[in-house]
Amino acid sequence: MTLRAALIACLVLLVGLLVPRAEAAVVGEPTVVAGGLEVPWEVLLLPDGRTLVTERPGRVRVIEANDVLRPEPAYSDPAAVKFLGMALHPNFASNRFVYLYVTYAQSQNPNASRVIRFVLDQNANLTSPETVFQGGIKSDGNHDGGRIAFGPDGKLYVTTGDVHDPALPQDLDSLNGKILRLEAPGGPGDGAAPADNPFNAAGESRLRRFVWSYGHRHPQGIDWDVCGRMWETEHGPSGEAYTGSIPNRGSRDEINRIDRGANYGWPVIVGDEARAGMRSPVVSSGDSTTWAPGGLAFGPDGRLYSPLLAGQRLLDFGIVGDSTTDRRELFGGAGGPGRLRDATAGRGFLWLTTSNSTTAADERVLRVPFDGAGPSPAALAACSTLPGGSGGADSNADVQTPVRISLKDALLRWSRRLRGVGLRGLARRGSLTLSRYGLPARALTIRLERRRRGRRPLVLAVARGNAATVVKLRLTKAGRETLRRRPQGLRLVLRATLRKAGGASSRRSRVVVVRAGRG
Ligand SMILES: [Ca+2]
Structure with a gap:
């Protein structure tokens, strides 16, 4: 078994601290x-x-x-x-x-x-x-x-x-x-x-x-x-x-x-x-x-949000592959916030900024809670069928390459998703669906661990998959108990292993330690 037969990457990422302050059933005002x-x-x-x-x-x-x-x-x-x-x-x-x-x-x-x-x-x-x-x-x-x-x-x-x-x-x-x-x-x-x-x-x-x-x-x-x-x-x-x-x-x-x-x-x-x-x-x-669209943000629900300046509302699209499915127009009309510029997803909210005046300091940062739903199964399933580019006659075929991402990049993506949902959101759902699009079709294990000084890490959630497009990160019993208590300040680690099916040996190729819990 050569070293090439196995690939392990580890990355330590801060995922704690970011807990939604509101528990909304639906996206409100x-x-x-x-x-x-x-x-x-x-x-x-x-x-x-x-x-x-x-x-x-x-x-x-x-x-x-x-x-x-x-x-x-x-x-x-x-x-x-x-x-x-x-x-x-x-x-x-x-x-x-x-x-x-x-x-x-x-x-x-x-x-x-x-x-x-x-x-x-x-x-x-x-x-x-x-x-x-x-x-x-x-x-x-x-x-x-x-x-x-x-x-x-x-x-x-x-x-x-x-x-x-x-x-x-x-x-x-x-x-x-x-x-x-x-x-x-x-x-x-x-x-x-x-x-x-x-x-x-x-x-x-x-x-x-x-x-x-x-x-x-x-x-x-x-x-x-x-x-x-x-x-x-x-x-x-x-x-x-x-x-x-x-x-x-x-x-x-x-x-x-x-x-x-x-x-x-x-x-x-x-x-x-x-x-x-x-x-x-x-x-x-x-x-x-x-x-006159301002920023753009994908929510933890997998939807595309675009705040509009001249349009004075928020566009909200369901996305499957290269297509939109449904479309909502939110917060427009009289009494609404008016011109919207930026959209950022995180901490369980969509954050927006207003831009009604370019001369007075009277603009606001707003936030709207997400309803806790994850991406639609159709959106996740579509990832497996996508080529690197949308292809077709008008694509620049000479510069299109299939998307291939490293395990570290996948970890960054998953940690962003986890941050978007928040630990409380994860506790509420019990599991979180993660896309493995762009990774080789090999056995994948993801663990969310709590680091404990001088002791073995406590495994809070695990996901396993072979070639499927998505994997489910499921809370363990210890994870449910830990997240039921106040999860602030935990040193949490997202760690993943990718190896050939049946691969007997593996190699730790990267460890990046990030100090969590203080900022
Ligand atoms: Ca154009």
Whole structure:
């Protein structure tokens, strides 16, 4: 038996602390978490119960775990034009790294838009700013993209807008009108182009090495579905005139599913228009309805949530494979919260921000509880039949590859899912369905363990599967008893083993210890 015959990976992840504070049977009306904010752009949930919020004019604010908005910012930069997206490093619990997308005036700085990495101290202040990527993303104060997020593959994805120059999104040697993909190991190497980026072959120019997808106009939200695939929201032209096959095409906001190396068409096609070699959206607002979608979030229920600015409501889609099933429109109309910008799922809630004024500090962070339901069986079953790309005549066949993820990436995805449900949610359900899409069809064991100093870990939940698309993480008796008590502050570990069927030996290939329980 060679070492190659077996593969074991271990990863220790913080999963405790994040417990829904409300037990709602259904998704109800949004409640106010904090007010008095100026263009709150991104909500970032910290493991210790605090929440960071970017205010677009150049501040990061802190909402304490008791929902009190701290008066002084965690970080501010009066020289910045905009603070946009934020992301927590996957190993945040040990390295405390927070990433922020900042734009400066183009006229004063050719490296106008940047990704800056900080260390979050124990008082939730952002310290030690270090620019990790500034490779020439232009800014114009409006079409700047600006969402950043870590994918299930541990890479950092960055959306950039066309800065009102429609020539840039189709130009692979421009970083604008793109979704970029960067290495972010959390130290040296942050901001490098991953070797498996679609245009990172030997001899390619520097800029296109960072491109993951292109032909975007003003991408606003990105997140990953239950199968681990990226989706994106994007603003359409809303009546702008430009050179194209049809003049003055309006609205046409888009929800796209993003594939490696694919071209999403702007400005050649918009909305539902199609052309060989280009991708059309899964959903478009059409040419008479303007959504202006803000962020995008998949809930623990596997549904896609998109808050709308101009549309002034929340879109809620069931997703199976590449298609929507049902669609709900929530919180619109008189008496509703108005323009909605960001959506973030976590702690058992969907978190939203309002954006009714760009001049007054009177905007709010809202949250709505999830009902505790997991993804639909159809959504999970569809993962097994999906190719790496949606395929078809208009796919870029030369750059499509089947999705293959590492066990570590799968663990990151599962831990996110567990955090979304919360320990109390897990206790209530007794089990949690996890997708193993992208992993080899080998025997898989997942354990949720409680670490105990000087003693063997206590196994709280176990999942086993061979080649099935999904596995069920089921609570053990010890797990039920532990989670029935107050589960805060536990040091919990999610650990997985993948080995060939009948494999007699296995090898521990990785252990990352994350200190949990304090923040
Ligand atoms: Ca498009």
